[in-house]
Amino acid sequence: MDPINLLVDRIDQLTRSTQSRSIEALQLVKEIENRDRLINQLGLDSKALGTRLSLQECEARRLRERLRLAEQRLKNAEALLKMKQREAVALSDWAVDLRAQLAAKQAELFKLCDWGNAIERAPLRYSMRKMAYRFSRWVYAWLPLSAQVKGKLAHRLRGWLKPRKATPGESATSASLVPLPPSPDLAVPSSAGQPMILMFGVIDWHFRIQRPQNLAKELARGGQTTFYISNNFIDDDAPGFEAEPLAGSHRLFQIRFKVRGAPAIYHAPPTAAAIRQLCQGLAMLLETANVGAVDCIVQHAYWFPLARRVPNSTLVYDCMDHHEGFGNVAQELLDLEIALMRRADLLVATSDWIEQHGRRENRNVEVIRNACEFSFFSQRPGKVYRDPANRKIIGYYGVIAEWFDLDLVKQVAQALPQQLVLLIGSDTVQARRYFKGCPNVVLEGEVPYASLPYYLHAMDVCLLPFKVMPLTLATNPVKVYEYLSAGKPVVSVKLPELSQFGNRVWSVERPDEFISAIRNVLGALPEARATRQARQSYARGQTWQHRATSLRQAIATLPMPKVSVVVLTYNNLELTKACLDSLVTQSQYPNLEIIVVDNHSSDQTPAYLTAWADGHPERIVIFNQDNKGFAAGNNQGLAAASGEYLVILNNDTIVTAGWVKGLIRHLRDNKEIGIIGPITNNIGNEAKVSTRYGRVDDMPAEAAQMTRSRMGEWFEINTLAFFCVMFPRSTYEQVGGLCEEYGLGFFEDDDYCRRVQRRGMRAACAEDVFVHHHLSASFNALGAKKKQALFEKNRAIYESKWGSWVPHTYRDV
CATH class of the missing domain: 1.20.5 (Single alpha-helices involved in coiled-coils or other helix-helix interfaces)
Incomplete structure (x- = not known):
């Protein structure tokens, strides 16, 4: 189973x-x-x-x-x-x-x-002169004299028949110009510690007295030697200038430069040839007058290519008008004006409209409106204009140009036929023909500046009948201040700048309101004395002296970018003292941070630096416990620096007046430059120039002469020697500090320039900035044998990174 x-x-x-x-x-x-x-x-x-x-x-x-x-x-x-x-x-x-x-x-x-x-x-005088002229021609042909004798006689006769008339506003000094050859014998007063003024004008001094002349006069009266640069050139192939002392101050001069062809400044920017000739002429002026620190006040864009080159200067654009509103200014000049707006250290606007426009281009904008010569216009002269028919006078003075509303004035004349309409000024729009059917309109034409009170104090009401257009919307009208100085009632079209006058001026929009205001003023005559005094009280606080003071304050309080200077020291106390003293006394720059890095000096340098920096927060001292070498020591200083511009400066140098502004100017004007250095007396490359001075005390004068003749010039250089270099913080942020592989020194400057160039930037040498250099004061203490060994070691490091080293060369002489 x-x-x-x-x-x-x-x-x-x-x-x-x-x-x-x-x-x-x-x-x-x-x-x-x-x-x-x-x-x-x-x-x-x-x-x-x-x-x-x-x-x-x-x-x-x-x-x-x-x-x-x-x-x-x-x-x-x-x-x-x-x-x-x-x-x-x-x-x-x-x-x-x-x-x-x-x-x-x-x-x-x-x-x-x-x-x-x-x-x-004067028809009778004209007829008599015409008859005399015809008679003289008959006598001239009849006289049995030689052609030479007849010529002399005709010249005298023409001088008698056609005497020279002074132009409006011309003073007695204008008939003769005093040439200023480049000579130390010229007695130009100093500005007592203040910068001198170069005012690049938009009109000639003797054309019409306006804002440019009034500002120049008040600046000179305030202690600043002022050179008013005229727009009227002298036609000459050779560079140079003529100077004319002006009435009102011993510090005031008009300058006329020599320029081939004597071009007009209103039609196109200056050509390259004109700029070269102007630079040469300006250099002669600066040398002759021994000009140091200077405020360049530019009033037309034509001058910008010249003014931007002026050494040791602050560039101010005094923008008086909306130039595009004139309608006939070349686009090249308008583009140049935008460049000027952007580049100016300070943009001065005469109105709120110009201020708003200017702030799109420049963050440093100051509103300094027009003003008046109160003492001149407020005093009633002993004799004033009188109307033969004893009518009330409705008055205007000023240029009658495209901005003048002819139709409005015609309506006034037709609405008030029993009154006199008095117009004073140059007629550029055929106003005389326009008013031919108005018997109560009288045109006096242009009159001298000194004659204006003669007409002003006769007027019962003063007008400002301008068209409302871009040009006038930007305008701060000078004549309103002058009208108020005389206590006169003023009726004007409604413009933005009229709001500052409050109820002192009737400012209306429509023609019927304009006419109604005039009727109301005339109907209220005579005015109460207190009303007139109120207008004058306002004008008393609006003078050119007030405006010049505001301009000085605006320039003095300009925010300047911080510049950090790193000075590396190692013994050589006397050289360090001279270097730091020159930095403090010659830089002439208000926002300067000085950082001294001491590489374990064994002499009295540490004690001196401690005392030197005490009580001066802008002075920083870093003490090292051992000698960290050139690159590492300077890197410590650069890491501690807070400036927008960074400088590496050897302690065996002496700087010259205005060197900081000179280097910054090139970096601002040429954005492709990543690092820049000056020319010098002693260096092993193209920055070295020939000098004549044997003592350091003689150096500043020769340096000033040399740099003035090269103002605005620079050239690209393969390698800058770091005895003195400046670079913007943006370069430092991209490139970093100096390579410390080079130990005590040699080749770190070559290495840094390669790194700058690899970033797509250029190294440059400024021809218009000079710094004295003793050369290798610290390295000389090493001895020739150690120096050579260090050189060969660092050359091998450099070539392992950048390939074969190209030895520096001197410039071709």
Whole structure:
């Protein structure tokens, strides 16, 4: 039985195993079915994805075709734009020529107008002169004399018949110019510690007395020697200038530069040749007058290429007008004005409108409005203008130009026919012809500045009849201050700048309101004395002296970028003293941080530096416990520096006046420069220049003469020697500190310049900044053998990084 039982058991086991396998098979079949379904689903998904990809490819092809068409249209547009630009340049040149022709015709018209006015004022005198002239010609032909004798006689006769008349505002000193040759004998007074003024004017001093002349007079009276640069050039091929002492202050001069062709400043920027000649003439002026620190006040964009080069200067743009509003200013000059706005250290705006415009270009904007000569206009002269018909006088004085509303004044004349409308000023729009049908309108033409009170004090009401246009919206009218100085009631069209006068001026919008205001003023005459005094009291606080004081304060409080100077010391105390003394006395820069890193000096240097820095938070001293070498020591100073501009300066140097501003000016004007250094008397590369001085005491004068003659000039140099270099913080942040592999020194300056150039920046040498250098005062203590060994070791380090070292060379002489 046992075998049978065993067989039964085995059959049972096989049955259970078979059942188990069947179950597994069923599960496997289900899994296979599930996978088949998944595969089918994936197939469907793949097909759908393929369809979507196909659609996207089609869309991509359409987009590429559209892009190709757009690129083609862009190329066509660029070609069209270039063609239009060429046409615009041609049209601009044509417009410049037309403006020049127009200016010539206007000049002829002014002469004819003046001639016509003279005939109208004195017809009998004109007739007598004409008869005398004809008679003289008959006598001239009849006289039995030689041609030479006749010529002399005719010259004298013409001088008698046509005597020279002084131009409006001309003083007695204007008839003769006093040339200022480059000579130390010229007695130009110093500015008593204040910067001298170079005022680059928009008009000649004797043209019309306006804001430029009044500011210049008050700056000179305040103690600053002021050179007023005239826009009227002397036509001469040689550089130079003439100077004219001006009445009112012994510190005030008008300067006329020599420029070939004597170009007008209003039509186009200066040519390269004109800039060169102006720079040479300006250098002669600076040398002759021994000009040190200077404030350049620019009043027209033409001067910007010259003014930006002036050494040791602060650049101020006195923006008096919205020049684009004149409508006839060349685009090149408007572009130059934008560059001036951006570059100026201070932008002075004469109105709120100009301030808002200027703040888009410059963060340092100060509103300094126009003003008046209160004492001149407030005093009633002994004799004033009188109307023969004894009518009340509605008056205006100033240029009658395109911004003058002829139609408004005509409506006033027609609405008030019993009153006299008196207009005084140069007529550039043929107003005389326009008012021909208005018998109560009298045009006196332009009169000398000194005669204005004679007319002003006769007026019963004063007008400001301007058109409302961009030019006048930006204008702060000088004549309103002058009207109020005389206590006169003023009626004006509504302009933004009139709001500052409050109820002292009738400011209206419509012509009927303008006429009504004039009627109300005339109907209220005579005014109470207190009313007139209130106007004068206001004007008394709005003088050019006030404006000059505001301008000085604005310049003095200008925020200057901080400059950090790192000086590394190691013994040589006397050299260190001379270096630090020159930094303090000659830099003439208000925001200077001096960081001295002492590399464990063994002489009296540590004690001196401790005393030198005491009580001066802008002086920082770092003492090292061992000599860390040139690179590591300077890196300590750079890490401690907080300035926007960083300087590495050897302690065996002596800086010269204005060196900081000189180097900063090049970095600001040439953004591609990453690092810059000065010229010097003693260095082993192109920065070395020939000098004559034998004593350090004679160095400043020679350095000033040298740098003035090269103002604004710089050249690219492969390697700067780090006896004196300046770089903006942006360079330091990109390049980092000096490489400390070079130990005590040699080749770290070559290495740093390579790193600067690798970043796409340029190394430059400023021809108009000079720093005296004793050369290798610290290294000389090592001895020749140790110096040579250090040189060879560091050369190997340099060449392992940058390839073969190219020895420095001197400039070609």
